[in-house]
Amino acid sequence: HSILVLNGPNLSRLGKREPEIYGKITLDDINRGLVESFSEVAFEFYQSEGEGALIEKLFQAEDNGSCSGVVLNAGALTHYSIALRDAISAIELPVVEVHLSNIYAREEFRRTSVISEVCKGVISGFGANSYHLGVRAILESRS
Numbered sequence: 001h002s003i004l005v006l007n008g009p010n011l012s013r014l015g016k017r018e019p020e021i022y023g024k025i026t027l028d029d030i031n032r033g034l035v036e037s038f039s040e041v042a043f044e045f046y047q048s049e050g051e052g053a054l055i056e057k058l059f060q061a062e063d064n065g066s067c068s069g070v071v072l073n074a075g076a077l078t079h080y081s082i083a084l085r086d087a088i089s090a091i092e093l094p095v096v097e098v099h100l101s102n103i104y105a106r107e108e109f110r111r112t113s114v115i116s117e118v119c120k121g122v123i124s125g126f127g128a129n130s131y132h133l134g135v136r137a138i139l140e141s142r143s
């Protein structure tokens, strides 16, 4: 089985981007860490700055048949993308919403997620470990 790790806008800049909030770890470091920790999982990694590309990737994962779930850090799209929310609603695959930072401990506008309601669950505030916990959530909730 495979798991799609999907990252949205600005997450390509991890390591350089606001390190006081997101740390110095890069997205490649995070992805490498997942491969090392979960040798039994066939990961697919994808990042895009664009809403449409993320939505298309979700549909591809749904249609490909061997994907067992998605770990999604939607970046700022989390807070306003109804299109992304509708795409998550439109598929059967379990999607786990993850964030490096604790979105409830930051600016007011980050406290609203328009995707949480249609995700399986939310993990926020544990840095790179949020992704690891997201993968575990998918592995442990498979029936």
Ligand code: DQA
Binding pocket: 009, 010, 011, 073, 074, 075, 076, 077, 078, 098, 099, 100, 101, 102, 103, 110
């Ligand atoms: C983020 C939190 C979002 O509010 C922000 O827009 C991001 C990253 C996180 O991982 O903490 O781009 O999703």
